[in-house]
Amino acid sequence: MRINLDTFEEVHSPMYVVEEAKLRRNLELIVSVATRADVEIILAFKAFALWKTFPIFKEYIRSTTASSLSEAKLAFEEFGSRAHTYSPAYTDDEIGEIALCSSHLTFNSLTQYVRFAAVAKHHNEQLSFGLRVNPEYSEVETDLYNPCAPGTRFGLSAERLPAILPAGIEGFHCHCHCESGSDVFARTLQHIESKFAKWFPALKWINFGGGHLMTRNDYDVELLINTLRSFKQRHPHLQIILEPGSAFAWQTGPLVAQVVDIVEDKGIKTAILNVSFTCHMPDCLEMPYQPTVRNAQSLALEAAINGGENNIYRLGGNSCLSGDFMGSWQFDHALNVGENVIFEDMIHYTTVKTNMFNGISHPSLAIASPLGELQILRTFGYEDYKSRMD
Ligand SMILES: Cc1ncc(COP(=O)(O)O)c(C=O)c1O
Numbered sequence: 001m002r003i004n005l006d007t008f009e010e011v012h013s014p015m016y017v018v019e020e021a022k023l024r025r026n027l028e029l030i031v032s033v034a035t036r037a038d039v040e041i042i043l044a045f046k047a048f049a050l051w052k053t054f055p056i057f058k059e060y061i062r063s064t065t066a067s068s069l070s071e072a073k074l075a076f077e078e079f080g081s082r083a084h085t086y087s088p089a090y091t092d093d094e095i096g097e098i099a100l101c102s103s104h105l106t107f108n109s110l111t112q113y114v115r116f117a118a119v120a121k122h123h124n125e126q127l128s129f130g131l132r133v134n135p136e137y138s139e140v141e142t143d144l145y146n147p148c149a150p151g152t153r154f155g156l157s158a159e160r161l162p163a164i165l166p167a168g169i170e171g172f173h174c175h176c177h178c179e180s181g182s183d184v185f186a187r188t189l190q191h192i193e194s195k196f197a198k199w200f201p202a203l204k205w206i207n208f209g210g211g212h213l214m215t216r217n218d219y220d221v222e223l224l225i226n227t228l229r230s231f232k233q234r235h236p237h238l239q240i241i242l243e244p245g246s247a248f249a250w251q252t253g254p255l256v257a258q259v260v261d262i263v264e265d266k267g268i269k270t271a272i273l274n275v276s277f278t279c280h281m282p283d284c285l286e287m288p289y290q291p292t293v294r295n296a297q298s299l300a301l302e303a304a305i306n307g308g309e310n311n312i313y314r315l316g317g318n319s320c321l322s323g324d325f326m327g328s329w330q331f332d333h334a335l336n337v338g339e340n341v342i343f344e345d346m347i348h349y350t351t352v353k354t355n356m357f358n359g360i361s362h363p364s365l366a367i368a369s370p371l372g373e374l375q376i377l378r379t380f381g382y383e384d385y386k387s388r389m390d
Contacts, residue, residue: 015364044067051079064079089108104207133172140176147175170204173207248348255280257363277325312328313335
């Protein structure tokens with residue numbers, strides 16, 4: 001089916017639509033950064049793992065990063081390469097298979113390293129081991145996303161590292177960004193180097209984690225490239241890896257929903273949709289942030305009070321959670337049952353995080369070609385809900 005990518009008027013049920021042209025535009029930019037800066041940039045599955053789109057990714061990048069056994073298996077089976085894996089907690093029953101599916105394995109602590117290094121090597125001799133380090137510097141303001149907040153459970157601070165690293169450690173892994181600019185990376189790098197450079201001669205690689213939002217319009221790509229190049233000049237023996245997730249899927253497509261009902265209370269009109277914020281757009285409530293709705297103006301929550309005559313609505317989810325609504329938005333017409341409401345930029349961290357709370361129907365997953373040819377990747381039904389609880 002061919003659809004109009006401006007209105008999605010041919011779509012009459014909830015659907016995440018990846019737009020191939022936008023995805024390729026991101027991939028092209030990311031590859032150009034990797035080439036010009038002489039670094040490897042890999043996809044973090046935690047942000048995006050729609051594996052039927054991997055053939056497109058494989059035209060541009062070779063590897064991915066995993067944070068669990070399932071992600072590592074997906075890398076091995078569907079991306080066709082072993083994952084760069086980091087988890088804060090490996091366990092006896094999973095470490096063997098994780099090792100088999102990984103090329104790089106980063107440990108969160110020395111106790112995890114001591115406990116699992118030998119058994120991991122036994123399963124995969126080629127594995128390269130790393131340690132997650134904590135530079136104790138992050139400009140991430142939301143605590144929920146700040147891995148360096150005091151008391152963090154992530155990584156070793158410099159004072160906890162032994163002067164001589166355990167013999168098998170070949171890399172450091174450091175993740176302390178979230179939708180950050182390259183200026184933040186440049187400042188953070190000074191802290192990383194001042195704290196950890198004395199161990200660099202013993203290493204082969206360094207992974208600067210995710211959160212580098214290089215595909216955002218106002219991102220200073222040249223600064224990122226220059227920062228990486230000058231780091232490389234100072235430490236030419238280190239292979240540099242970046243593992244963003246959001247940057248790959250940033251602004252690559254919407255969640256298309258439909259209005260199911262309009263209700264009103266105390267002068268507030270709510271358009272109830274066939275999608276849910278808590279089930280299908282969880283970061284809106286967790287972060288929190290108000291998503292952009294196509295052809296609607298975002299207003300403060302209170303704007304919906306007596307705003308009905310000006311076409312101002314809250315948008316409400318179809319779950320029973322009282323807080324499953326957001327608002328307000330002003331439309332240029334009164335909303336009607338059945339019409340589309342298009343939530344922009346709903347691909348990264350949505351499709352990997354959705355849930356089936358209340359048994360609510362899960363939006364289908366689709367990809368649209370540059371000409372608007374729609375391919376449904378997956379639909380969901382009762383069996384998906386039921387089979388999670390067998
Ligand atoms: C260790 C690690 N690597 C990579 C990422 C991907 O970050 P982003 O999607 O913000 O680029 C995350 C996100 O939390 C992370 O924790």
